[in-house]
Amino acid sequence: MEREKPRLILKGLGKDYDVNKKPFPALKSVSLAFPKKGFVSILGPSGCGKTTLLNIVGGLDRASRGELIVDGRSTSSYKDRDWDAYRNKRLGFVFQNYNLLDYQTALQNVELPLLLSGMAPSKRKQAALEALREVGLEEVSGKKPNELSGGQMQRVAIARALAGKPEIVLADEPTGALDSRSSEIVAGLLKKASERCLVVLVTHNEALARRYSDRIIKMEDGEIVSDSDPLPIEGESFVPSEEGRTAMSLFAAIKNSCRNVVAKWGRTLVVSFSSCIGIVGVGLV
Numbered sequence: 001m002e003r004e005k006p007r008l009i010l011k012g013l014g015k016d017y018d019v020n021k022k023p024f025p026a027l028k029s030v031s032l033a034f035p036k037k038g039f040v041s042i043l044g045p046s047g048c049g050k051t052t053l054l055n056i057v058g059g060l061d062r063a064s065r066g067e068l069i070v071d072g073r074s075t076s077s078y079k080d081r082d083w084d085a086y087r088n089k090r091l092g093f094v095f096q097n098y099n100l101l102d103y104q105t106a107l108q109n110v111e112l113p114l115l116l117s118g119m120a121p122s123k124r125k126q127a128a129l130e131a132l133r134e135v136g137l138e139e140v141s142g143k144k145p146n147e148l149s150g151g152q153m154q155r156v157a158i159a160r161a162l163a164g165k166p167e168i169v170l171a172d173e174p175t176g177a178l179d180s181r182s183s184e185i186v187a188g189l190l191k192k193a194s195e196r197c198l199v200v201l202v203t204h205n206e207a208l209a210r211r212y213s214d215r216i217i218k219m220e221d222g223e224i225v226s227d228s229d230p231l232p233i234e235g236e237s238f239v240p241s242e243e244g245r246t247a248m249s250l251f252a253a254i255k256n257s258c259r260n261v262v263a264k265w266g267r268t269l270v271v272s273f274s275s276c277i278g279i280v281g282v283g284l285v
């Protein structure tokens, strides 16, 4: 039987950081393939390059060498707007510290990526509520993050990651700050998501990874040292093509800006005041 084509292929990916003016290889040469569905965990000691790897796969950082191939197409010649489309349309992110906006409600936080991907407002609210329902938190949709527990905040972050029906969910230590019960709930939600998309979980919690994942990859010093179910890395990449565009309608952009001005009125006043001084200064000169 022909095996399904991988969603992602990483060919010799490496990343150097400048440390004391010398290149330090945080990632040496990582080659992996990920399927279209399933739960893959990446384990490894602190500093071994897990976050660096996940950020490159998620288009949040660029590799120093090697190639990332998405659905058979190389990202080598992606322009900024291709990366934006890749992140906004295909990916969902979950972080250890939730990364929720404190001045927005749970519902508005979940709606944000849908807004960025250009979904119509009526559909957006429905999709966000549906995602909150899936993580069992519809009743807190009107609450702000400081009114929620850590476990609830992470579930809102998972709803935000899943609301746009991504093909890939990248979770970087999502249970790192949670108690064991909340960790199980979070891992269970990611497991359920992995029935319809690829979930890549970076974690320190080996016991949890073993209970929930289909495959465990171990890293040390910027390299893969073991892989419980390696996928063959085959096939050359096609000619790179555009990822399409993501859109935020003008109306949505204005509405979001107004919301931010209201939520951060203090900052807005200071910025307006400083700008006035600057403009008057230039005028006087």
Ligand code: ADP
Pocket (backbone or CB within 6 Å): 017, 018, 019, 026, 044, 045, 046, 047, 048, 049, 050, 051, 052, 053
């Ligand atoms: P992990 O997530 O496995 O803990 P990271 O990917 O965060 O590891 O980091 C891998 C290595 O790269 C570490 O030695 C870290 O200190 C280094 N590193 C990460 N980010 C930077 C950076 N922006 N500048 C310099 N070194 C970095």
Ligand code: MG
Pocket (backbone or CB within 6 Å): 050, 051, 052, 172
């Ligand atoms: Mg990390």
